[in-house]
Amino acid sequence: MTFYKYPKEFMLKLIHLYLTGDYSFEKLARQYKIHQSTLKEWVRKYEAFGEAVFHSNFSPRCYTREQKIQAVEDYLSGEYSLLELMKKHQISGRTILMKWVKKYTSHCDIKDSGKGLSKTMTKGRKTTLLERMEIVDFCLKHHKNYQLAAQTYQVSYQQVYQWVKKFELHGEEGLQDRRGRTKSELTTEEKFKLEIKRIERENERLRAENLFFKKVRGNRKEVLLTQVRLQTRYEAIQELHETEHLSIILLCHIAGVSRAAYYKWLKRTPSAREQLNESLLEGIKTLHEQVNGIYGYRRMTITINRYRKMANEPLVNEKRIYRLMKIAKIQAVIRRKRKRYKKSPVQHVAENRLNREFTAEKPNMKWCTDVTELKYGNGKKAYLSAIIDLYDGSIVSYELGHSNNNQLVFKTIRKAIQTLKPDEHPLVHSDRGFQYTSKKYKEIIDEAQLTQSMSRVGQCIDNAPIESFWSKFKCEKYHLNTYDSYQALKQSIDEYIYFYNHFRYQKKLNGLSPLEYRAQAA
Template identity: 55%
Template sequence: MSRKGHTAEFKRTVLDAYENQGYSLSEIQRKYGVHDTTLVYWRKIVDKYGVEGLKGTSHNKTYTKEMKLAAISDYLSGNYSQRDVIEKHGISSTSVLRKWMKDYNGHREIKGQSEGMSRSMTKGRKTTWQERIEIVQDALANHKDYHKTAIANQVSYQQVYQWVRKYETGGWDALKDRRGRSKTEKELSPEEKMKLEIRRIEKENERLRAENAFFKKVRGDRKGAVITRVRLENRYLAIQQLYEEENFSIMLLCEIAKVARASYYKWLNRTPTDEDKLNETLLEEMENLHQKVNGIYGYRRMTMNLERQFDRPFNHKRIYRLMNIAGIQAVIRRKKKRYSKSTPQHVADNLLNRDFTASKPNEKWVTDVTEFKYGMSKKAYLSAILDLFDGSIVSYKICTSNNNPLVFDTLKQALETSSDAKPLIHSDRGYQYTSPGFKYLIDNAGMKHSMSRVGRCIDNGPMESFWGTLKCEKYYLHQKDYHTYEALVEAIEEYIQFYNYERYQKRLNSLSPMEYRAKAA
């Protein structure tokens, strides 16, 4: 039997059996079906309010917002049980307290109740358009005191509140009663049907756009990262950003995100906790330390330094998580990526066969891709084509990705510079050179393709020699100066210009490659 089914007479009978007839708690439970905690609660009611307290109340009790929050705070402190809390604050039952806790944990607003407001919200009445206008004017004149206005005009609190909202949104016409029978589809004119269809399509498109944008944000396209531990914060951040950038409806975004609108606003107005503030401070210190040691610290050594600096222990997983959020990573002993072996789509024989001499320009070309590092362990890639006749760089391309377009654009640039040339071009067996796209470019230009043997880098010796010269004479001497991609590109372009036009070579009769090429022409 539930608590609400127990009459005052039944309660007195059970208490009498326990106190005067010598029944134990277990016997009371078996005979009357009453739990021992319930029996103890009834005894406390009698001690506090007398026998009349067992009758309960015939109407719902009202509680203020402050009292609800005080009860929730007491329970969350861990010093009180649910029974202790309801006895301390005079709450009718533990189920009422549990409902408040559920609302609080669900980020719903804790609202208070008052007897005066409950009287003004009991029942509304029918009103005319003119009456609604006068009531709204009265509410605005009283600084939106809905309670006072409702009592003065004998309407409900909710009616006054809704009328004021409608007036602020749509003016006085919004207060008209537009209720009534809607037209059936047969009664609609073609223009009305068209308007309804357009409105439906617009709403559907708006929702599809919002869904597409929202899930992109949640998947990680959103800039910035979460350093707090608030549940569903990724969704709240996505809603906030889409509302500010795309002007989507908050209600629509909350529906897509499957979160309550009140929960979103509670998160929006939340005060950062001490742990959130500490995370912000840790991020600043980690970035400073990362710069100070030139990026050689991983999360373990970073944890040790922060523990000494703040004089308190930190979990290494927390430091690891914050480093990932800030994009901080050690530049030494990084885990190497494992690449799966792939079968080349196009393979050519070693037609060059280490014959690195040429009798005329554009007879034999060699090509390759090399890697450079700049900034904090960022990478750039240089693709170049070298003419074996004079050792000049025919064309080159620099990019932040080692992909097919890098190699293809280098070859296209060389063919544009020497449109009539049909040389033998030699490369290694990199995936760009074995791709169908590179083979198509070569066949289309009427060129022959030669490839190095597997594990024989000396088969492409002249190109490897140029990489060594470039890095020794330029890159390694000023490596610390290349903080940005632009600085690195400028240095490479400057050296290739110097190499082609100003760097004299003994094997070229003390001429630069371009001078030697010009004399041959």
Template identity: 30%
Template sequence: MTKFSTEDKLSAVYRYLNGNESFALISSSMGTAKSEVIKWVQHYHHHGAEAFMKSYAGYSVQFKLDVLNYMNEQGTSIRETAAHFNIPSHSLIIQWKKQVELQGIDALTPKKKGRPSMPKKNHGSMNDQVPAEGSLEALKAENERLRMENAYFKKVECLSSKQGKITKQDKVQVVHELRHEYPLKALLVLADLPRSTYYYYVKNFGRPDLDRELKRLIQSIYDDHEGRFGYRRIRDELRNRGHKVNHKKVQRIMKELGLKCLVRIKKYRSYKGTVGMIAPNILNRNFTADRPYEKWVTDITEFKLFGEKLYFSPILDLFNGEIITYTISTRPAYSLVSTMLEQAFEQLTDDCSLMIHSDQGWHYQMKQYHHALRKRGITQSMSRKGNCFDNAVIENFFGIMKSELLYLKEFHSVDHFKSELAKYIEYYNHRRIKAKLKGMSPVKYRTHAQEAA
């Protein structure tokens, strides 16, 4: 099978995203399977160009369980799950799934390569031999082991982070505290710590933490944004505050602190077939705009709260990702979209040359919708049938918003959720920075661009 470089894969992705070539045409020209090109595009949408950078392929047992749990809970396919976690081959997930089903979780533990080592001969005295099962010595040894485990896990529970994970430093601290009561070798086995790792951290116990202030800043930024920022965005915020830090260092420190950004979940679909007029795909995945109020995108997503459904309809400006306006309702009626348009039109001036892009949802096929756009001289554009990538920007926003609000906070009522949604939109527009906006929020970027002009 032909091996493709990072440049080859990115070139194939860009060819497809330009909208002029199909998966089949690209795969045929490259001499590979259509599924391979689809996989590259999926990985790119989740991770960008970094999806094709070579990385260490050793996966821990916990990572494998996280992948399988995510697939079961979210109902994603094996290929979608592989793209989400940037796993190069989806066959690995199939293998992990079979192992768990046939042999249990222990089967996920990687086996050591090479020949198994020969058992060491015991040249010690009779006292070094394993006591016979059921003997008094065996009972004493078992009792001592249980005491050691109980003491270890009690201390671990006290030190574990709020994310429910124990860091290596925490393990070393616990082992170091218990080393006088129990054998160090047994403690290291229990903690799953290599001797070299233990002695490395012990050696540095007395030294000042050079990253102490940076850790405090990272924790502060993470808490201030309620866990919505990943390591890249935290790096950008640190730079905004005058701290130039490599993203890999931020990622390592976040891992040490047990800080992790949330994931996103699928959105509501409003497609019901052809029930009205279908507009051409004029936007054609050109998701860039030279000025505000030039290109808008819109769609509808669904929330399920307190036994009822809520439907959310925003408009997003492609110039800076700003949410122009939004409506929310308990029913996906046409008024959800018409009211949104009325609110958005209030911000337009007479000299605006605007395009609005949507999917082929039934709301956007209505005569009333076409008439409202024509009346204001607005060009209408629609995604191709069943192609979510044609409206990827608004889809991406829904994923972010659900991860950072719906699945992050607890709500007491529907009214409480609506109140928090309004606060989040204000936060998203005015405070949430983006790398592609040069580390600025959408409103600040728009203001900066207007001042520069």
């Protein structure tokens, strides 16, 4: 039912003025202050359906499934304009056509129009089990055309709909007429069998869900060669049906797609663009192997276009090659562009109180701290944070971690603070790394009543003692070995720092090790 803003007589008057040839659309639109597209729509509807189209109780004509598909295919071909298409197929409005197009491109089942049922056809009737099975079989064979099944077997639309749903959920047992017989009347054996069947169906459903969601994780949009929107779901249904012998109906229900859409995908032929993409991808893989993986998407595009130009084929864009290489997870082995990291905001900065005075009169008077990067395995990184005492050069505390984050530095300073006596409050010097300028680090320093000092910008010599220790460690231990695992690297660090503190004798410490020199002071 359609409601119009203008009276019927007014619309018919303008239509007749145009059809007589006295007025053009432009002249009528200007004179009566109506948009030209509105007038064109009125004329088109009048020519297709006559005056009845402007009655408030007018109902559009019914369309068969074949008529709808033909109209959609004409629309997608691009040979007709929207107005020509509606006039050719006698479609009352463009909204109706666009609904059909949306269903078709979304792989939803297009059915006959659901209008035109008489009152006698909507009344249900009593049926036997064999009739119900026959009706369900007829409906499924005709792509779930409930209206056609209701008309053919003289039953109501609702009956057919309910029988099909019960059959899909429970099979033939769902079509049994159990009215008048309650579960209390069943025998113990019958109840036991029903419970076993229910558990088996539930287990099958849970197994199907578990397997399906392993294949299709979440609702994220994945980059694929095909333009089908639910390609991954259809592929998962096909694979699980063939390998695990699961029901198509059950898998489609879990995937949230109709069976008709799945079968339509199964029978579809790849588009010309998909076939070209597959051909390009094969060429990319072959070329990638030939050049030992040194080509990125730019050189790959240049090379492929040279071959296509010699074969008189159209050239391809860099972006297309980039997308195809991304789908196939093909990357160049040459160096990558370094990531640009956003600098953390500086929350606290201290003065350079140490001022390159690298000597101390007693233990735990001046500390220096820093973090260094170490590599192990196949390009993996670890980070070592340490604190050195300027009195004897001993390592007070150290921590090794996978990430250069705040927690690495916080653990190091807390471990060092635990070694202090109540009357010891050393000066702690560091560079201006984001960990040392953070608010939390400042709170830890203040809580222990320590004095904070920081190097000047670009002056790494201000933190020379800890930098000197990194140099000794890497020359005497790290660069002399290779480390296949994180544990091997950690063990090597523990061994060296123990050796450095206890057995690395130094001339400036009178031939003693750092901890021996420290013990003399105590």
